[in-house]
Amino acid sequence: MPGIGVERTGTKFTTNVAVLVGAIAVTLSVIVWAFVAPDNLAEVGTAALAWVTTNFGWLFSALAISIALFMLVVGYGRTGGIRLGADEEKPEFTTRSWIAMLFAAGLGIGLLFYGPLEPLTYFQSPAPSQDVQGGTEAAILPAFGQTFLHWGPIAWSFYALVGGAIAYSAYRRGRAPLISALFEPVFPGSTNKVLGKFIDFFAIIVTLFGTAVSLGIGALQIQSGFMFVTGLGPFGNMFLIGAIAVLASLFIASAVSGIKRGIRMLSNVNMVLTGALAVFVFVVGPTVFILNYLPASMVEFVKQLGAMLTLNASQGPEAVEFLGAWTTYYWAWWVSWTPFVGMFIAKISRGRTLREFVTTIVLVPSGIVIGWFVVYGSTAIFMTMNGEDLQSGGTSEEVFFQLLQRLPLGMITSAIAMVAVIVFFVTAADSASIVMASMSQSGRPEPAKWVTVVWGLLLALIASALLLAGGQATLSGLQQLMVVSALPFAFVVIGVMISWAKDLRTDPYIIRHRYARAAIAQGVRRGIDEYGDDFVFGASEVPADEGAGAGFDSEDPALTEWYVDAATDALSTVTSEDVRRTLEPGRIQPRGENQPSRAASGDAALTVGERIEHEHDDEHDDAK
Incomplete structure (x- = not known):
């Protein structure tokens, strides 16, 4: 069984009217709430966030550690060779485009917004876990360590976790690419049950409002950049609404064109823009100061990791305040973004092995993030220590542009930065529109254009409504409510780990791996028992109860039913030739001119004999 993609299963992706209508109704209700009682929205968000961070901060900390360890095992354990697709499947996108799209969807506007701001904030007001005085040189390294956390x-x-689980479920197990489908191993038929529909509905809501908040922040940052570049302003709400309207037309057009065209192109453009900005600041900024802290900050992160992760609400009011504003807030925020970013990552990661997937998804963007924060954070801290006030404008959105204005070519780099913010805005919104459209159409890989347009319009509408109703305060209120929504979704994420682990244990690759190891171990034992240390391996068919597969039923419905039921065309199976070509556990050697990759399994055993001279002797390997 080489695995099967969802497109080969004959699954019908119908529009889920209940999920679609319910999500639209909730969206309109929140918009009305924002207009009628914006202060109440902010107050409710603040109170709810304080309750969650105080009472469940421990849960999010434990979840963060558990997920990191789980992904290390998945990527670098025996499951690392499993492909997110059929055995012979190749990646759909080049590695460069793949990383660029990861970068744009998973980081986006936040990277520009927090690049200089967050390290500077920790430098001035260190975390309670750091026994240093703010504003001193001793506070610099801990500031970077906290940011990297x-x-x-x-x-x-x-x-x-969520992206890999969805990609595995959809492209190797043939299930619909939905959050609810991930629970098939523990709750069979969950996608079509009430619980499954609620999970998908909740995932849409979390995606919609989480993205809307980011777009609202992006609109405010675009306004700040426009003021710096043109010298005009301050602008009123009409500027923000006009900007969102123009950008909405761009991201809807990009979303309708699909991932392969619009999103990939914009992501590649943004990688170039942000890379150029980072190199520019590194060269014209305090280069030596930056270089001094680049390696040291990574060491500090590892050194302080234990203290940062064990900070908890029982350590006093300062710890409670810091966790609510930063660490617990971030863990909850990442949880609330997992449906959107996870589904998007799944769509662009087909054909990758789990080892390649984990390495690239976890380490490559992290490396980009570390480089970005060290460059911009070091520059911001250096300027502050030398008397510059990057927060003189009174708003957080201006810090990034304040920094650029104090370097050579400030007007030009500010204009480039504003373009980068716009492109991040568009890539985040069009990715979210496609994901929400897919979820509301039962996981349809290429959602109908009209559904994508509907979600794009709703996204623009709610971002505009929040800015009109109360500006930054209303945005913060909704942002806090979305973080609160991460509490029930945290249990969904825990369920994803359990379900995926159960799936991976019965993956054909793992079964072949166990089979090959059993065959080799059995052959070595028999060879030593009968011939000492001078023997060779061969292969021959033996009775099922004597071979490497003894005690293993290769036709057990628990192992094969998912594949037989999913496939609608001719099933791809393995042959005795595939078995013969197995030279490594779980790895199949190429065969023929086209080098097709196949999977090995069956009832076979390694045969053992003394080394003798014959015409095909070169076909055997001496195990000595």
Whole structure:
């Protein structure tokens, strides 16, 4: 069984009217709430967030650690060779485009917004776990360590878990690419049950409002950039609404064109823009100062990891306040973004092995993040220590542009930065529109254009409504409510780990791996028992109860039913030739001119004999 993609299963992706209508109704209700009682929205969000972070901060900390460890095992354990697709499947996108799309969808506007701001904030007001005085040189390294905790490998492990689980379920097990479908191993038929529909509905809501908040923040940052570049302003709400309207037309057009065209192109463009900005600041900024902290900050992160992860609410009011504002807030925020980013990552990661997937999803973006924060954070801290006030404008959105304005070519780089914010805005919104459209159409890989347009319009509408109703305060209120929604979704994420682990244990690759190891071990034992240390391996068919597969039923419905039931065309099976070509556990050697990859299994055993001279002697390997 080489695995099967969802497109070969004959699954019908109908529009889920209940999920679609319910999500639209909730969206309109929140918009009305924001207009009628914006202060109440902010108050409710603040109170709910405080309750969650105080009472369940321990859960999010434990979840962050568990997910990071789980993904290490999945990527670098025996499951690392499993492909997110059929055995012979190749990646759909080049590695460069793949990383660019990961970068744009998973980081986006937040990278520009928090790049100089977050390290600077920790430098001025260190975390309670750091016994240093704010504003001193001793506070610099801990500031970077805290930033890496929130944006580094642990954060990306959240995305890798949900993205990898969806890709595996859809492209290797043939299920619909939905969050609810991930629970098939523990709750058969869950996608079509009430619980499954609620999970998908909840995933849409979390995606919609989480993205809307980011777009609102992006609109405010675009406004700040426009003011810096043109010298005009301040602008009113009409500027923000006009900007969102123009950008909405762009991201809807990009979303309708699909991932392969619009999103891939924009992501590649943004990688170039942000890379150029990072190199520019590194070269014209305090280069030596940056270089001093680049390696040291990574060592500090590892050194302080235990203290940062064990900070908890029982350590006093300062710890409670810090966790609610930062660490627990971030863990909950990443959880709330996993449906959107996870589904998008799944769509672009087909054909990758789990080892390649985990390495790239967790480590590559983390490396980009570390480099970005060190460059911009070091520059912001250096300027602050030398008397510059990057927060003189009074708003957090201006810090990034304040920094650029204090470097050579400030107007040009600010204009480039504003373009980068716009492209991030578009890529985040069009990716979210496609994901929400797919979820509302039962996981349809290429959702109907009209559904994508509907979600794009709703996304623009709610971002505009929040800005009109109360501006930054209303955005923060909704953002806090979305973080609160991460509490029930945290249990969904725990269920994803359990279900995926159960799936992986019965994956054909793992079964072949066990089979090959059993065959080799059995052959070595028999060879030593009968011939000492001078023997060779061969292969021959033997009775089922004597071979490497003894005690293993290769036709057990628990292992094969998912494949037989899913396939609608001719089933791909393995042959005795595939078995003969197995030279490594779980790995099949190429055969023929086209080198097709196949999977090996069956009732066979290694035969053992003394070394003798014959015409085909070169076909055997001496095990001595």
